Amino acid sequence: MTSSVFTAERLLFNPAIPDTDAIPTIFAFPNEYCVGITSLGYQVVWATLAMRSDVQVSRLFTDTHEQLPRKPELLGFSLSWELDYVNILNLLESLEIPVRSNARDNNHPIVFGGGPVLTANPEPFADFFDVILLGDGETLLGNFIEAYKEVRNADRQTQLKALAQIPGIYVPSLYEVEYHAADGAVKSIVPISTLIPDVVQKQTYRGNVLSASTVVTEKAAWENIYMVEVVRSCPEMCRFCLASYLTLPFRTASVEGSLIPAIEKGLSVTNRLGLLGASVTQHPEFEALLDYISQPKYNDVRLSIASVRTNTVTVQLAQTLAKRDTKSLTIAVESGSEKLRRIINKKLHNDEIIQAAVNAKAGGLSSLKLYGMAGIPGEEPEDLDATVAMMREIKKAAPGLRLTLGCSTFVPKAHTPFQWFGVNPQAEKRLQFLQKQLKPQGIDFRPESYNWSIIQALLSRGDRRLSHLLELTRDFGDSLGSYKRAFKQLKGQIPNLDFYVHAHWSTDQVLPWNHLQGPLPQSTLLKHLTDATSHFNPSQQELQPLKV
Numbered sequence: 001m002t003s004s005v006f007t008a009e010r011l012l013f014n015p016a017i018p019d020t021d022a023i024p025t026i027f028a029f030p031n032e033y034c035v036g037i038t039s040l041g042y043q044v045v046w047a048t049l050a051m052r053s054d055v056q057v058s059r060l061f062t063d064t065h066e067q068l069p070r071k072p073e074l075l076g077f078s079l080s081w082e083l084d085y086v087n088i089l090n091l092l093e094s095l096e097i098p099v100r101s102n103a104r105d106n107n108h109p110i111v112f113g114g115g116p117v118l119t120a121n122p123e124p125f126a127d128f129f130d131v132i133l134l135g136d137g138e139t140l141l142g143n144f145i146e147a148y149k150e151v152r153n154a155d156r157q158t159q160l161k162a163l164a165q166i167p168g169i170y171v172p173s174l175y176e177v178e179y180h181a182a183d184g185a186v187k188s189i190v191p192i193s194t195l196i197p198d199v200v201q202k203q204t205y206r207g208n209v210l211s212a213s214t215v216v217t218e219k220a221a222w223e224n225i226y227m228v229e230v231v232r233s234c235p236e237m238c239r240f241c242l243a244s245y246l247t248l249p250f251r252t253a254s255v256e257g258s259l260i261p262a263i264e265k266g267l268s269v270t271n272r273l274g275l276l277g278a279s280v281t282q283h284p285e286f287e288a289l290l291d292y293i294s295q296p297k298y299n300d301v302r303l304s305i306a307s308v309r310t311n312t313v314t315v316q317l318a319q320t321l322a323k324r325d326t327k328s329l330t331i332a333v334e335s336g337s338e339k340l341r342r343i344i345n346k347k348l349h350n351d352e353i354i355q356a357a358v359n360a361k362a363g364g365l366s367s368l369k370l371y372g373m374a375g376i377p378g379e380e381p382e383d384l385d386a387t388v389a390m391m392r393e394i395k396k397a398a399p400g401l402r403l404t405l406g407c408s409t410f411v412p413k414a415h416t417p418f419q420w421f422g423v424n425p426q427a428e429k430r431l432q433f434l435q436k437q438l439k440p441q442g443i444d445f446r447p448e449s450y451n452w453s454i455i456q457a458l459l460s461r462g463d464r465r466l467s468h469l470l471e472l473t474r475d476f477g478d479s480l481g482s483y484k485r486a487f488k489q490l491k492g493q494i495p496n497l498d499f500y501v502h503a504h505w506s507t508d509q510v511l512p513w514n515h516l517q518g519p520l521p522q523s524t525l526l527k528h529l530t531d532a533t534s535h536f537n538p539s540q541q542e543l544q545p546l547k548v
């Protein structure tokens with residue numbers, strides 16, 4: 001691909017003219033241009049850097065780039081998808097920068113990273129980065145640049161130690177990790193000096209102006225989309241959910257002060273609008289927003305909504321979507337079992353799900369996609385029967401509505417109350433069971449790959465020892481077989497796959513992210529865990545090894 005992709009861009013901000021001594025910076029997205037430019041987080045960080053006259057930023061993707069500085073001082077990566085780490089290592093090599101931070105010297109740029117994957121658990125990737133920015137970029141990014149300017153001419157170690165003083169800036173090499181054994185759990189994680197903070201606090205932005213697209217282009221994966229962030233986080237706190245726990249508290253963009261001006265600006269250059277956020281329809285003024293978008297002047301606007309809470313699917317919402325070129329709606333129900341929903345803290349009942357389907361149909365939508373999960377902690381075979389029965393009821397209540405059940409496997413995520421649970425090895429069979437039951441009833445069942453869930457779990461609960469494994473699998477390919485092969489090769493040097501993926505971890509165990517503080521204290525996560533386990537059948541031995 002040539003750099004002509006950049007000429008198709010319509011910018012919605014004014015880039016600054018860089019000062020003569022501006023910091024030469026590369027900001028990369030470790031995937032193709034069309035993927036990277038569709039990431040709102042990437043767009044916003046790039047524009048923030050480009051609007052500063054003290055930074056000269058060039059963008060780098062795996063298939064194209066702007067003109068790159070000969071000697072960059074800063075090289076940033078936005079990581080939204082775990083397996084893109086392979087592309088980070090490839091890009092580092094193509095720039096002739098050592099992939100491991102401990103092999104870099106004063107002649108190399110400071111390699112920094114941010115984004116949801118690194119904020120959740122950066123440890124498997126920690127050895128590849130000099131600096132990791134944890135949390136919301138709004139103030140963190142500016143603080144990082146200002147702090148860097150103070151030590152711009154210092155040696156690398158001085159720079160890293162100074163940067164580590166800034167709240168939310170994590171310098172992995174300044175923390176030492178000890179293990180109970182080479183293949184055992186983490187014993188301790190301590191800073192190498194008393195001058196380095198014991199704990200890095202993830203940063204939270206508290207303003208009511210949230211993000212919006214800074215560029216619109218036909219070359220984006222969602223062609224010409226203009227995205228606005230309506231809410232950040234989700235107040236529901238389902239106990240497995242990273243999108244809620246990692247980004248709490250729930251924040252909403254002001255309709256008058258933020259959303260309407262942003263939408264007006266975006267719709268002056270395109271007619272495709274995406275409303276983003278973990279729980280868009282939970283915005284307290286969502287109806288006012290919907291009324292605004294329903295104005296006749298926006299009749300030709302194509303509207304996509306990232307997430308719709310099931311009990312907010314009204315006939316009006318369905319009608320607005322149907323009129324705006326959306327024929328289908330996705331709602332996350334997790335399971336048809338009321339017991340499981342109590343375990344995960346999902347405050348939703350089957351009758352509300354059925355009502356949502358009835359409303360979707362009445363409003364003119366042609367299909368409804370439900371999203372569920374297999375292997376939820378505490379799940380028993382009868383819970384799967386309950387899911388099958390619920391799907392049958394929905395079909396009966398809303399005949400003609402095309403029904404799909406997408407289903408993933410429960411994967412533990414750092415900073416959530418379910419971080420201590422392992423992946424249930426029965427989940428694969430349970431996905432097959434659902435498939436067998438639902439297909440004959442004309443319900444489209446779409447399971448997410450179980451093997452992919454295993455890799456996700458490995459990375460989401462991994463520690464620094466996995467960097468060796470990641471370097472090996474990079475050469476072997478990204479299938480589960482490649483990971484298993486790499487584990488075999490490193491046998492005795494790191495814990496086995498089961499330890500990371502399937503084992504239930506003791507709540508006394510030092511977690512690989514113990515030194516990185518999320519929004520909630522551990523005591524609150526433990527309270528949620530205790531409440532969840534109180535709904536289990538005590539005879540289920542395999543789900544009881546937790547010491548709470």
Ligand code: SF4
Nearest residue numbers: 234236237238241244
């Ligand atoms: S409602 Fe959805 S986004 Fe909100 S906490 Fe539950 S699973 Fe997460």
